[in-house]
Amino acid sequence: MTDTIHTTARPVLTRDNYPTWLESFQAYSETKGLWRMCQGKELYPTPVDATALTRVERVDIEEFETWKSKACGEIWLAVEESLRDDIRDVKGEPSQMLDTLERKHNQKVPGTRFKAYNDFLNISLRTELESHLILPALITDISNSVSSIRRNRPEDFDIGKLDAELATMVALRALRDSDNAEHRAFATNFLMKEDLNFADVESTILRDFQTKPKIKQEDTAIAMAAAQAGPCYLCEGPHFVRDCTKIEKAKKLLAHPRGKGKGGNANTTDSGANSKPPPTPQATASANHATEFAGKVLLHT
Structure with missing residues (x-):
């Protein structure tokens, strides 16, 4: 020496x-x-x-x-x-x-390997470097990350265990990135285990799903119905008032009401051939409906 x-x-x-x-x-x-x-x-x-x-x-x-x-x-x-x-x-x-x-x-446990896998999959170009250094840095980062993954494997690690850990990693990444706090807690708890496998993750997820109260079909139908548009305040159709196709027609009716001509009042009657028969009940109901509709438009506008 x-x-x-x-x-x-x-x-x-x-x-x-x-x-x-x-x-x-x-x-x-x-x-x-x-x-x-x-x-x-x-x-x-x-x-x-x-x-x-x-x-x-x-x-x-x-x-x-x-x-x-x-x-x-x-x-x-x-x-x-x-x-x-x-x-x-x-x-x-x-x-x-x-x-x-x-x-x-350098703990050779699943959580450590998960971090190594995650770092490996998140490698990207280091664009902050000078242009001639970006690609060599990428190769170096990949090589170092692969070395880290290999070092975190136990001696008896094989391709079967790799497949299982990749499946586990995908599940945990999805849980970790969820907006649901319970899902994120699942991921954290799993990563703290020394013996982590996909079967445990799968059984825990399924067990949690089975213990959750199931949503009744009628509740789902009500929720879907509530999300639909309408009914229209004016015509009670399945759309919003702003989308009602009859609103323009009603506005014209308000501007030019029927029964008033250029020459005078609708109550003035003509004699002889110019006289009109009295309105039928159906026509009267239709006219009343049109008037009511026009009134709603007037209130809405």
Whole structure:
């Protein structure tokens, strides 16, 4: 183990960059010869007699402790300050520090994978970048997102589980984006489970549907009828007053009432051939209806 001069910037772990951080930190620590120590693969020197160390044994132990301290320091500094409490109790053991960070930030549970899938499907062009950087950035974002999905899978993950999780993800996305608060609560509760599968989502949705009070058919008919236009105030037809085709006719009737000619009053009677027979009851009723309709128009206008 020899120290090396390097200019690689130390990557910093945040709340949502663990997959890419781990790749970068591995490369970073390898340039310093610390990755095996971080993994716990460097073995502590075993002296022949721990009570009587030789000079060589003492040098080996001191060198091991020095590199171990360096590994611990690099991990500590590579974690965002607000997240360091997670590893404070194990800060003297580099492999335990990394294991703790993985358990905290890379939980291989359905909820974590759902977030990774969701981030993957929401990738879009970063138009705020310069034009020549937009497409390379898209490829990088896709590659990093796929790596995140793969890292969140357990070792026994197979295509069957992928199909089930995709079905679950579609259901949860729909529930999460619903305007119904109960639907959104369903999605939140499911994502908190360590063992999430589509069968559970399906059974819960169906159970909730069956326990909801069913809407009676007559209630539906009443609601549909209430949504229809009308009846018209003027003619009682199935439309609004503004759409009544008879309203213009009624306005003309008001402007030029029947029975009044150019020469005088309707009550003036002519003699002989010019005299008209008295109106029939049907004609009288029709005239009364027209007058009533015209009156409604007058009130409405």
